[in-house]
Amino acid sequence: MPTTKLILGQTLRFTGDPFAIGVEAAQHITHGAVVIRDGKIVDVGAADTLRTAYPQAEVTDMGAALLMAGFVDCHVHYPQTGIIASWGKRLIDWLNTYTFPEELRFNDAAYATEISELYCDLALTNGTTTAASYCTIHPQSVDAFFTAAQKRGMRMVGGKTCMDRNAPDGLRDTVQSAYDDSKALIDRWHGVDRLTYAITPRFSPTSTDDQLAALGGLWSERPDCLMQTHLSEQLEEIAWVRDLFPAAQDYLGTYEAHGLVREGAVMGHAIHLTPREIDRMAERGVSVGHCPTSNTFIGSGLCDVTGLHSRGIPVGLATDTGGGSSFSMLRTMAAAYEVGQLRGTAMHPAQLLYLATVGSAKALALHDKIGNLTAGNEADLIAIDLSSTRPIAQRSARAADIWEAVFPTIMMGDDRAIAGVWVGGAAVPRP
Incomplete structure (x- = not known):
């Protein structure tokens, strides 16, 4: 009994x-x-x-x-645990200066295990019982993360980050290896114990059309998985996307063209959206991970949380470790409150706690289980x-x-x- x-x-x-x-x-x-x-x-x-x-x-x-x-943290980068609170750069500089050199270290399975264990412990210490994390291009980074979560009995979401361009040597995969590695990881981990796999193109600038198409094809084969990526974080990034994808209607269109815009898609940031993008996200059931500490730390902008929510777009709260400056969802709620104030839409404590629990669980399609x-x-x-x-x-x-x-x-x-x-x-x- x-x-x-x-x-x-x-x-x-x-x-x-x-x-x-x-x-x-x-x-x-x-x-x-x-x-x-x-x-x-x-x-x-x-x-x-x-x-x-x-x-x-x-x-x-x-x-x-x-x-x-x-707490449910719907957008993190566990491999960036060691570089959290690195002195401020804009997004692209920050990736090149801090993120990519650190992620290269995850080719070492022992190091991936060490950081996975540390991240899970830090999350639990701060009251976070579920997180959705980007791993690195290395399959062993996913194995390490899910193994650490499994050992603690945690419900976690994760996926191998896919990049076949605009990244350093050692951090690029290919169209085929991104598909093959992701498929093998899905087969190994998705639905095992309390684990969920998320197909994970980092963002459009680091994936070719062919890679995005391959990942969209994989998602159509395994629609029970999630898909996580980044969208409209900084204005310079959006301009870069426009140069890289001149035929696309907008940033969202780079994903939409390849079957990556539907229910189960979790878009990190989503600050500088066009009216068409908002309409399409609402129509397709796309979720947003609101990352207020990183949006202010890296100077990205102020997400319109209440506006997105009013359109029926599921919005969850996220630390965005390590671009975000804290592992704490309490600190993240405080930042969300401050961002709301700057937008003229102050959030009530009930709304903040909702975003950090039910909201994030809905964003990850896990609200029937947790939150x-x-x-x-x-x-x-x-x-x-x-x-x-x-x-x-x-x-x-x-x-x-x-x-x-x-x-x-x-x-x-x-x-x-x-x-x-x-x-x-x-x-x-x-x-």
């Missing part, structure tokens, strides 16, 4: 979309509990009620900590200490409601605020 676990604390879950229906979409219980059995959430409700209903349950009391779904405290979902959850530091504690002590209590942690919190993490119902040892 599987052990039934009862975790006590404040609980927060979503019954709808706070962008559409407001704060009423969030359900908060001050003295709540989550029931877990066999890696799944069985029940969520008032603590007294669930204590009575499950008298034999193994109890973990998290006090006044806020229990919610683990919310819902009976039947996999039991990936976190406990957030709303008084983790002295500055946060003194502010939250003045709170009139849960949103005033949680907002200081969103704006000033870090890994110290993560009081507990459970992956598949199993408690993760704290460092």
Whole structure:
């Protein structure tokens, strides 16, 4: 008989979309509990009620900590873990100066394993229980990432980055090897345990039409996979795409021409979109990974999150490690709030928490499995200490409601605020 676990604390879950229906979409219980059995959430409700209903349950009391779904980071580059917070360059310079030299090191399987282990540990320390990562062109970088995730029981998304031009020697594959390597990795990893494969052209400037077509063909053969790439991050990048693809209608058109624009596509950034691109993304069910810390760190621009969301485009939140400047989804929510302010569309704490959980899970087509405290979902959850530091504690002590209590942690919190993490119902040892 599987052990039934009862975790006590404040609980927060979503019954709808706070962008559409407001704060009423969030359900908060001050003295709540989550029931877990066999890696799944069985029940969520008032603590007294669930204590009575499950008298034999193994109890973990998290006090006044806020229990919610683990964070879902929908766009990261785990191979850039070691170069996070490298001094500011524009996108193309940053790739050439920092990213490509570091990614060359992943030809060494032992190094790929070392960084994969480190990244997964850092993610969990920060309350991130699922991430979608670009690997490198080396198949062993995918093997290392999925092996590290599998060892920890994590639900993770990843894929071999494909580039057949405009990249250094040692970081280019070919049309055929991109197809063959990706197909072999799909066969080896996709759907194994809690792992999902994402076909991964880095972005149009580093793939020829032939390579994009080959990857589009592979996706048509394996439509159950995801597809992740970058779109309209910086104005210089968009101009470069225009030069490289003079026949394309726009940046999105470079992917659309090759069958890479449909539901299951996750576009990182999507800042400088044309009206046609927005219309087409909405029509085709394309998702966006919003990366606010990298967009400000590299000076890319301010994504119109609420505008995209209003068009029905699924938007998730992402750290974009290591162009993003933090592993923390709390810090990323703070940056998203600041970006929204600069756009004149300040986001409510409920909307920020939604983006970091349900929103990202929807962007990755995993919302039927993770991202919310819902009976039947996999039991990936976190406990957030709303008084983790002295500055946060003194502010939250003045709170009139849960949103005033949680907002200081969103704006000033870090890994110290993560009081507990459970992956598949199993408690993760704290460092």
